[in-house]
Amino acid sequence: MTNKAFHQLKGGLLLLVLLCIVWLINGCSRDVSFMETQRIGAEGIVRMEVSPNSRVLNADGKSELRFLVRCYYQVDTVEVQLLDERVPLNEITITSSDGKTFRANETYTTTAHNDSISFTATLDRVRAPQVKVALRQPVSLSLTPLRVPIVFVSLYTEQTKTQMENISLELLQQMVEQANKAFSGTLMPAPNGCNAAMQFYVKDYQTVKITDEEAETPEKYIQDKLLSGCDKVLYVWLMNTVRWRLREDRIHPQYTFGNPNDIPGIDFEKVNALSDITNLEPNEVGIAMTFADVYQQKTGYESRPFTRMLGRFYGLLETGINPTKYNKEKDVDYCPDTLPYFTSNGTVEKQSIPLDQSGLQYTFNSYNIMDRNSTGVSVSRDQVLRIRQVIKDCPYRQQGVTP
Structure with missing residues (x-):
């Protein structure tokens, strides 16, 4: 093979390689565009769950109650949970039974003298089931430092x-x-x-x-x-x-x-x-x-x-408590004001044990020193x-x- 023929063959191969690269890039771009999912907005949410991060709130005007909200949208006949970072907390309104209204990304405090307080969360026409928290009035424990x-x-x-x-x-x-x-x-x-x-x-x-x-x-x-x-x-x-x-x-x-x-x-x-x-x-x-x-x-x-x-x-x-060892205990740690949870989830976000006969459970981000994987x-x-x-x-x- 002469040098001229060799260089012609080499040039042809390079051109073919470049064409393949261009074809692959275009193909990948089309695939990415095709696979891109549509972002679900507030109008696509069909169900909500709201959980307080405690079953007891000190009614001292300083202790803060926070809420974790889960939203669901529907694909055909299947409900799918919306990613936490996409939940529109600033659009979800929570109303307390003492007449206060606030957004789901805000905290709640009170000095009310009631035994308990209930909360309802709404987003447009979607309403979450009502949740209730016991109120505890400020009492000095007279502790010796x-x-x-x-x-x-x-x-x-x-x-x-x-x-x-x-x-x-x-x-x-x-x-x-x-x-x-x-x-x-x-x-x-x-x-x-x-x-x-x-x-x-x-x-x-x-x-x-x-x-x-x-x-x-x-x-x-x-x-x-x-x-x-x-x-x-x-x-x-x-x-x-x-x-x-x-x-x-x-x-x-x-x-x-x-x-x-x-x-x-x-x-x-x-x-x-x-x-x-x-x-x-x-x-x-x-x-x-x-x-x-x-x-x-x-x-x-x-x-x-x-x-x-x-x-x-x-x-x-x-x-x-390990869910496999749970035997319907009311108190795991013999402290009624903590929020006992199942240890199956090894993250800060936890699922509480059933809190009443209806099987009510709260999802919350833990903060107590005796919670594992907690702040x-x-x-x-x-x-x-x-x-x-x-x-x-x-x-x-x-x-x-x-x-």
Whole structure:
């Protein structure tokens, strides 16, 4: 083949390739245009559901009730849920039984003296089923302010020294300050929120080097050497890995001087004096966290939030329940003003358990410290009352209480 023939063939192939590219681009453009879906407007919505984010609202004029709205449109004979970001919240009107009218993207507050308040949401001719929320009148709990000292102790080996060194006193103080805001209710004017009148502070931060063998059973090392003064300070032990004996679900008050029935949901051992307790275990008097747990507190995506562990330490129970284990309980956590939910959805948006005999359920964005996958910014009044009962009755929970 001559050079001239070769160049002619090469030019022809290039032209063919360019034509193919142009054809593919045009084809793709036609496909995209054909597949583009039509945006559903307010006029296309055929059904709505509205859910309040609490079943109890403090009627103090400050606590804010929010609403989550779901809209549906129809394709042939099938109802399809509209994407949350496309719900026209600024066009949906909510009317309360006390005569207030507001948009679905606004909050509701009240000082009404009614026992409850009901809400109706409308969008043009579409009306959502009415929902009702109990009102709670402001009552002073007359709580004695507590200032609770925390001692953090990092247990590390030569292999985990670098991880320990990444834990700074500043990071621990930030974690404690976040907990203070949640327990005081200053992060969010939650509908059922309450100021627990508890302030935590870092009294000390210690680092303890242990051997590889001791790291295999850190609970034994803690039990033998690090429980001194646990009735005066709240210990938080930090380590590379939390063994099963120290895991989060084992954090709880174990003993009570009072009537065990006063704090339902926990299998207490009744004692008359501290001397009755002969085998004190770390999980009964403190909190264990991994180094990774501490790092995650700063990101806002922690799997084991410090606030929830504090709640457990003071006898609070989780607000969620596995739907396969649900047995028509009215209260999952024995705090009537929280909103119990099914744990099948691992996001901030949750589905409540049935709230009455009709099977009514609310969808809400969670904010309580005992909700999993939650913003964790609030405690409720019933939770605060439970915490105070634990502090009153349970040994090793009086840190910060003046004798």
